[in-house]
Amino acid sequence: MQCFETYKNLPEDxxxxxxxxxNFDGVHKGHQTLLRDAAIxxxxxxxxxxxxxxEPHPRQLFRPDDRPYRITPKGLKRERLKAAxxxxxxxxPFDWNFASQSAExxxxxxxxxxxxxxxxxxxxxxxxxxxxxxxxxxxxAAGLGVTVIEKVTDADNGxxxxxxxxxxxxxxxxIAQANDVLGWGWEIRGTVQKGDxxxxxxxxxxxxxxxxxxxxxxxxIYACFARVEGEVQWHMAACNIGIRPMFxxxxxxxxxxxxxxxxxxxxxTLCVRPVARLRGEAKFxxxxxxxxxxxxxxxxAREILSDSW
Numbered sequence: 001m002q003c004f005e006t007y008k009n010l011p012e013d014x015x016x017x018x019x020x021x022x023n024f025d026g027v028h029k030g031h032q033t034l035l036r037d038a039a040i041x042x043x044x045x046x047x048x049x050x051x052x053x054x055e056p057h058p059r060q061l062f063r064p065d066d067r068p069y070r071i072t073p074k075g076l077k078r079e080r081l082k083a084a085x086x087x088x089x090x091x092x093p094f095d096w097n098f099a100s101q102s103a104e105x106x107x108x109x110x111x112x113x114x115x116x117x118x119x120x121x122x123x124x125x126x127x128x129x130x131x132x133x134x135x136x137x138x139x140x141a142a143g144l145g146v147t148v149i150e151k152v153t154d155a156d157n158g159x160x161x162x163x164x165x166x167x168x169x170x171x172x173x174x175i176a177q178a179n180d181v182l183g184w185g186w187e188i189r190g191t192v193q194k195g196d197x198x199x200x201x202x203x204x205x206x207x208x209x210x211x212x213x214x215x216x217x218x219x220x221i222y223a224c225f226a227r228v229e230g231e232v233q234w235h236m237a238a239c240n241i242g243i244r245p246m247f248x249x250x251x252x253x254x255x256x257x258x259x260x261x262x263x264x265x266x267x268x269t270l271c272v273r274p275v276a277r278l279r280g281e282a283k284f285x286x287x288x289x290x291x292x293x294x295x296x297x298x299x300x301a302r303e304i305l306s307d308s309w
Contacts, residue, residue, distance in 0.1 A: 001082040003089045005055075007114030014088055015116040017050035018042035019249065022123060023163075024053050026071035027080035029124075029183045030152040030161030035084045037149055038121040047118045051081055051090035052110075058094050060213075061286040070165055070213045071182075076189060083184075103134025107142045119145045135150050154181070173218030173277035188214055188241075188254055189229065192265050195255070204294055206240075206255040207270050216252055217241055219281045222274040223301035225308075226258050229269035235261050238294075238301040239272055242281045256295075259302065 002014055020038045024031050038054070042049040055074055059066060072080055074091070081089055092098065092110075101109075106129045111117045120139050128134040137148040152161050159165065161181055169178035170186070179185055190209030207226070219242030225234040239256040256272050278297055284290040 001078070001086060001089060003078060003091060005091050005093065007052075007090055007092060007110045010114065014050075015114075016118050017048045017088060017115070018045060018119045018121065019050045019052050019090075019111065019115055019117040020086075020121040021052045022126060023057055023070075024051065024077060024081065025057060025069075026163045026166050026182055027077060027084060027184075028071075028161050028163065028166055028181050029154075032084055032183055033152045033161075034121065034123055034149045035081075035086065037147070039085055041119055041121065041147060045118055048087040049085065049114070050090060051086050052090045052092065052115070053077070053290045054094040054098075055091050056094060057214075058099065061096065061099060061201075062258075063095060067216065068213050071170070071186065071215055072190070073213055076187070080184065085307050100130050103129025103138045104142070104147060105129070106134060106233070107139055107144070111139070111144060112142060113155060117144060119147065121149065124148055124150050167215050170215055170217040172222060175217070175222070175274050181268060185273050185275075187271050188197055189269055189271050190214075190254065192268055192270050194266060195253075202297075204212040204257045204291075206257050207265055208253050208255050209270055209272075211252055211254060217274065218277060219243065219252070221278045221297050223276045223278060223304040224256065225273045225275065225305065227271045227273075228257050228263070228265055230270055234257060234273070236302060237261075237272070238278075238298050239274070240281070242273075243280070257298070259298070275308055278304075 004010060018038055018041050039049050078089055111120060122136060131253060136146050136148050153159060153160060166178050166181050192207045192209055193206040222239050222241060224237050224239050226237040227234045235258045237256050237258040239254055241254050243252055254272055278300055
């Protein structure tokens with residue numbers, strides 16, 4: 001999959017595509033349906049399938065004080081788009097100048113002059129340009145073909161597949177339901193950093209990483225799988241996501257104890273895939289009580305993960 005962070009001076013083999021526009025945070029089942037429909041159009045026209053998206057997420061510009069909300073930060077989003085069959089991603093920088101351009105300029109400068117789009121595909125609620133005035137009619141008026149994909153709902157309960165729904169489920173610690181909406185196993189990624197070595201002192205050395213812009217799931221202890229980026233093998237693990245009430249850290253962390261693992265991974269990217277929330281965070285009367293609970297957590301995590309292996 002080719003990736004570009006501009007729409008200007010693109011090579012000719014990266015222009016003339018069927019272009020799907022959207023934020024695609026989560027690349028959930030609704031997004032996947034949209035991409036499948038677009039892929040059919042692209043195949044019928046003998047074109048490549050491209051996604052036009054924005055970084056950072058526009059919400060970060062318009063509502064910078066919001067709590068972290070990204071389901072799929074940039075790298076993970078690209079990986080999921082590739083898995084969905086996308087050939088090209090245009091990931092355009094989203095700043096105030098970009099946000100203030102008119103809808104007509106967006107169509108002319110980017111879709112026509114820059115990308116030479118063969119056809120455009122958008123979701124039913126997609127709006128663009130200054131004050132979100134742009135719509136499918138704006139694209140049609142410029143002479144481009146456009147397809148609007150209607151709302152995609154869950155056949156089991158009639159709810160719409162949406163990024164907001166995924167965030168809500170994660171914030172309640174309902175990993176299984178969130179994964180059902182996503183259609184893939186959600187994961188957190190980050191660089192492993194040195195911590196205060198508390199886990200090592202207690203006999204449970206952890207790989208620690210920050211959540212940064214990733215949506216914070218319900219704090220607590222999770223059974224999870226962990227993998228060092230670039231490697232194939234997933235390892236069973238237990239992780240604490242939160243602020244550790246016993247030690248009161250200021251910033252929420254993901255602290256992962258990887259079972260039967262002793263490799264040095266400081267500075268490497270770790271992928272942590274939560275499977276089930278075992279319990280919430282708690283403050284214990286003593287370190288001995290904490291260690292006893294950690295033993296129970298690890299035993300429970302192994303049982304759950306063995307069934308998922």
